[in-house]
Amino acid sequence: MTADPDRAEETRELTDLLYALTHDLGAPLRVIDGFSEALLEEQQDALPPDALEYLTTIRGAVSRMNGMFEGIMQLYRVSQAPLRRIDVDVTALAGSILSELRAAEPARDVQSAVERDLVAKADPALFRTALAHLLQNAWKFTAKRNGAVIAVGREEPATLFVRDNGAGFDPAAAGRMFIPFQRFHSASEYEGLGIGLAVVRRIVQRHGGRVRAAGALQQGTTIYMELP
Amino acid sequence: MAKPLRVLLVEDSERDAALFKLYLRRGGYDPDVHRVDTRAELAEQLQSGPWDVVVSDFNLPGFDAFVARKALLESGRDLPFIVLSADFSPTMTEQLAAAGIRYVCKYEIRNIISLIDDTMRDRS
Numbered sequence: 001m002t003a004d005p006d007r008a009e010e011t012r013e014l015t016d017l018l019y020a021l022t023h024d025l026g027a028p029l030r031v032i033d034g035f036s037e038a039l040l041e042e043q044q045d046a047l048p049p050d051a052l053e054y055l056t057t058i059r060g061a062v063s064r065m066n067g068m069f070e071g072i073m074q075l076y077r078v079s080q081a082p083l084r085r086i087d088v089d090v091t092a093l094a095g096s097i098l099s100e101l102r103a104a105e106p107a108r109d110v111q112s113a114v115e116r117d118l119v120a121k122a123d124p125a126l127f128r129t130a131l132a133h134l135l136q137n138a139w140k141f142t143a144k145r146n147g148a149v150i151a152v153g154r155e156e157p158a159t160l161f162v163r164d165n166g167a168g169f170d171p172a173a174a175g176r177m178f179i180p181f182q183r184f185h186s187a188s189e190y191e192g193l194g195i196g197l198a199v200v201r202r203i204v205q206r207h208g209g210r211v212r213a214a215g216a217l218q219q220g221t222t223i224y225m226e227l228p
Numbered sequence: 229m230a231k232p233l234r235v236l237l238v239e240d241s242e243r244d245a246a247l248f249k250l251y252l253r254r255g256g257y258d259p260d261v262h263r264v265d266t267r268a269e270l271a272e273q274l275q276s277g278p279w280d281v282v283v284s285d286f287n288l289p290g291f292d293a294f295v296a297r298k299a300l301l302e303s304g305r306d307l308p309f310i311v312l313s314a315d316f317s318p319t320m321t322e323q324l325a326a327a328g329i330r331y332v333c334k335y336e337i338r339n340i341i342s343l344i345d346d347t348m349r350d351r352s
Contacts, residue, residue, distance in 0.1 A: 019317070023314055023315070026314055026334070026335060027241070027243065027244070027314065030244070030247060030314075030334060030335065030337065031243055031246075031247055034247045034250050034251065034337070035247075035250065038250055038254060041254075066335075069335055070335070073316050073333075073335065076316065076317075077316065077318055080317060080318045080319065081318045082318070082322075
């Protein structure tokens with residue numbers, strides 16, 4: 001990520017701290033999760049309506065926190081996983097991820113345009129994770145759009161992009177899009193935790209590359225991955 | 229009808245042991261879980277206990293899941309061995325995979341039920 005040894009050391013310490021915090025905060029969370037779920041499912045007939053409502057609120061919060069934990073774990077895993085770069089057939093991979101998205105939501109009418117012969121020299125598992133996040137985002141943020149189009153292509157020899165014509169974003173916020181848990185749409189509008197792009201950035205950084213976003217509100221989003 | 233299941237649990241957290249029992253019960257088992265957290269107790273229980281499966285945390289006071297599995301192999305007992313750990317570092321998961329040890333992350337503890345279901349089905 002950086003050639004500065006002090007910065008590298010600092011990053012490692014922060015990663016270790018993140019790991020320790022996740023590990024230690026996770027233990028009580030798992031207990032709250034397991035026993036509140038058991039309470040709700042096994043005792044709900046015995047609980048007065050108020051208590052049931054409180055408990056349901058707790059379950060909602062726990063479920064959100066579990067999602068955040070999964071996000072942090074995923075960030076940690078992609079940071080630590082071994083990197084083995086080979087030629088990845090991006091065209092085929094994008095096609096397969098898009099088919100999965102279509103299969104999960106067959107009612108959605110989404111056009112896709114995937115350039116032919118796209119290849120990336122990347123770790124296949126990590127690259128799949130990154131591309132899946134980008135396509136899932138494109139899929140999600142075109143949900144309210146008639147004539148949704150998702151495109152995957154190449155701009156310069158080593159820069160791949162995923163483009164959609166969905167909800168877009170405020171360009172002033174472009175710098176914050178890749179920070180974990182930053183969200184730009186209300187949860188009622190588009191669900192999500194705001195971890196996907198952080199994972200994508202981490203994966204691209206591990207390949208020595210960079211990510212950037214282009215777009216505007218209601219004008220769609222393009223995410224570029226430069227993989228040297 | 230809950231299926232009886234006798235588990236030797238190598239775990240130093242009582243809280244996690246209670247949680248494990250809860251998920252077993254909710255997963256359709258009538259669990260008899262005996263918790264140990266020292267190598268001596270583990271060796272002793274492996275000598276005589278009537279176990280169906282051994283489930284072990286990864287990091288334990290003074291030893292780890294590899295040591296626990298070695299104790300199981302040395303006991304000569306033919307019992308399935310599953311690691312249930314909150315550790316999720318790729319280093320650990322790779323080491324376990326390389327040794328052919330099945331692993332469930334405590335954050336995904338619900339998955340242990342299907343793994344135990346499969347394990348017990350394969351053996352019966």
